[in-house]
Amino acid sequence: MPCTVEQALTAAMARLAPSSDSAKLDAQVLLLDILDKPRSFLFSWPDYQLTEQQQLRFERNCQRREQGEPIAHITGTREFWSLPLKVNSTTLIPRPDTETLVEYALTLNLASDAKVLDLGTGSGAIALALASEMPAWQVIGVDRVEEAVVLAEHNRQCLNIVNAEFKLSNWFSAVVRQKFALIVSNPPYIEANDEHLQQGDVRFEPLSALVAEDDGMADIKQIITQARDYLTTNGYLLIEHGYQQGINVRRFFAQMSYINILTIKDYGGNDRVTLAQWTN
Incomplete structure (x- = not known):
């Protein structure tokens, strides 16, 4: 079931924390890349609901980051x-x-x-x-x-x-x-x-x-x-x-x-x- 921005970030931070010393920032950057929104969007629209495709992409990219792949390679920028x-x-x-x-x-x-x-x-x-x-x-x-x-x-x-x-x-x-x-x-x-x-x-x-x-x-x-x-x-x-x-x-x-x-x-x-x- 698709989740909100706030829920997605909370889950991603918990997932990335054991492998990254910048879990919060990593999660935000990865989500913003998928949403194609400015950083302010995360705070202005915490209840925005991700589509199923966005959520699957986000989870897949979090997995790549969890395995150590650089953020820049995941986002391509x-x-x-x-x-x-x-x-x-x-x-x-x-x-x-x-x-x-x-x-x-x-x-x-x-x-x-x-x-x-x-x-x-x-x-x-x-x-x-x-x-x-x-x-x-x-x-x-x-x-x-x-x-x-x-x-x-x-x-x-x-x-x-x-x-x-x-x-x-x-x-x-x-x-x-x-x-x-x-x-x-x-x-x-x-x-x-x-x-x-x-x-x-x-x-x-x-x-x-x-x-x-x-x-x-x-x-x-x-x-x-x-x-x-x-x-x-x-x-x-x-x-x-x-x-x-x-x-x-x-x-x-x-x-x-x-x-x-x-x-x-x-x-x-x-x-x-x-x-x-x-x-x-």
Whole structure:
């Protein structure tokens, strides 16, 4: 028998509580996705009765969440920098900490028509956030996974952002004879034996987008090394990294002769993004 909004939420919260530390929010997000209503609807219409089909979908999605599947994969969307993005299991789910990179990139003193490159763009989150804020910038996002490029382009079209483009490229492999005032990246940086890979949402995300050799530093070092050939004089490179990697990232930037090296903390107070400038 179909139930009301209030009844559905109460049952879902009790069901999800043993497996989620955000059971109430999870239940609300899953129900709103099915109802296609704003959050205020849950409080304004607690006696609204779900159809049988809505109730079956809600129960099925709660079961998926109960088994640990990320909310973003169940709903197919995730908000980043206030942009609604389609997401799927071929890319990382955009995370709030990555907004630290976007926020700092926007403070840099770049030309109004600066060329920007986003390496390992995934869903296109970083590239589209920067392009939406700076409509005269020319932003290119690249990824070595074809499905990711298709997904990023879908998000670009849905958001009607005209100053970004996406292409298939293994880091710089398809970026030919171009120079950029800013290069940004959220590369794989987790060690292969990190216990967190067996916990939470990352269990459902592609390992290739998470794990790197050399204690998580392999891709970071490759980007720092190769970016020197693609940066304009006084161009910037911003890289997201693990909270314990700041000192190693700064050290390698210095070894590669970058200057003005700075690590920025995320909203939780952890080292998260390191910036450096190339002058040669």
